[in-house]
Amino acid sequence: MNASLAPLVATAQALMAPGKGLLAMDESVGTCNRRLAEVGIAQTPENRHRYRELLVTTPGLSEAISGVILFDETSHQSTAEGVPFVEVLQGAGVLVGIKVDAGAKLLAGHPDEQVTEGLDGLRERLAHYASRGARFAKWRAVLKIGDGLPSRACMLVNAHALARYAALCQEAQLVPIVEPEVLMDGGHTLARCSEVTGEVLHQVFEQLYRQGVVLEGMVLKPNMVLPGLSCAGTASLEEVADATLSCLRRGVPAAVAGIAFLSSGQSAKLATARLNAMNLRAGSQGPETALPANGLPWPLTFSFGRALQQPALGLWAGDDVNRVAAQKALLHRARCNGAAAQGTWRP
Numbered sequence: 001m002n003a004s005l006a007p008l009v010a011t012a013q014a015l016m017a018p019g020k021g022l023l024a025m026d027e028s029v030g031t032c033n034r035r036l037a038e039v040g041i042a043q044t045p046e047n048r049h050r051y052r053e054l055l056v057t058t059p060g061l062s063e064a065i066s067g068v069i070l071f072d073e074t075s076h077q078s079t080a081e082g083v084p085f086v087e088v089l090q091g092a093g094v095l096v097g098i099k100v101d102a103g104a105k106l107l108a109g110h111p112d113e114q115v116t117e118g119l120d121g122l123r124e125r126l127a128h129y130a131s132r133g134a135r136f137a138k139w140r141a142v143l144k145i146g147d148g149l150p151s152r153a154c155m156l157v158n159a160h161a162l163a164r165y166a167a168l169c170q171e172a173q174l175v176p177i178v179e180p181e182v183l184m185d186g187g188h189t190l191a192r193c194s195e196v197t198g199e200v201l202h203q204v205f206e207q208l209y210r211q212g213v214v215l216e217g218m219v220l221k222p223n224m225v226l227p228g229l230s231c232a233g234t235a236s237l238e239e240v241a242d243a244t245l246s247c248l249r250r251g252v253p254a255a256v257a258g259i260a261f262l263s264s265g266q267s268a269k270l271a272t273a274r275l276n277a278m279n280l281r282a283g284s285q286g287p288e289t290a291l292p293a294n295g296l297p298w299p300l301t302f303s304f305g306r307a308l309q310q311p312a313l314g315l316w317a318g319d320d321v322n323r324v325a326a327q328k329a330l331l332h333r334a335r336c337n338g339a340a341a342q343g344t345w346r347p
């Protein structure tokens, strides 16, 4: 491998440090406002700022969090004492990441499907964020399961855009987090989610290969393989773990630096339990080679948004009297997920 790639690969490995994962707090203004409203907090710029300050100043965060993903608004904000959030995180030993996509927009000619935009001017934006201390970036594509969905066109355009983004990130010495999310919405079965996730991963890695993305210098952020939210059947921890592991083993090259799941609206505890089950079962299935502790070619960890933040947000409720309790709740979830990333979490 080209020696100039060494810093990129080192960053990807640091993000995937054993027992650590990522805190996704890169909600757009609209999504953050929605989360505040859900727990009865007024949707103001001040409340978004106070909430984000609470998160980034949580004492001990780096015990289980290797990197934090910020949104543009937050990446330019500072604490009440005037310390930029980016510096707070760097000082705490946490790598700073930035969401750089411009959101999912309707895909022409394909009702009900979306393509993620944001490639225009991306090279310049990446250089800007890198100069301000960012070490990695995130781009999320969304794919919906339905009657005849996702279409081949939707999978292809999103995979192509993810690879274009990833190549631009690596040029700027930023580790790309590549996030193709197959949504939980719908009545589909676990088997159907597995089939679609497998196809999506195949398309994404084909495009990453064609566009020359260095797999050792990237992190995959996939969905877990789950039955749809309105599916009549349920799936046990073991069924979810086995279906997800099969999909990943078949679709993700061994050279990828690591895999960090999104939580996609699962409850905080369930997301932890499922991540734990995957690492436990992978390790107990007898690896043919004595590679990593979990018996897989890559670490399996978390890049959760809601499953890390929700208990803390609910406790804070917009009142700084509850600030310390909320920070403790965030740290607790981070530690639980850090343990789950090693298969050592116990309920």
Ligand code: 13P
Binding pocket: 024, 140, 179, 262, 263, 264, 265, 303, 304, 305, 306, 307
């Ligand atoms: P959730 O864990 O809440 O799904 O958010 C993760 C994320 O970053 C989605 O892009």
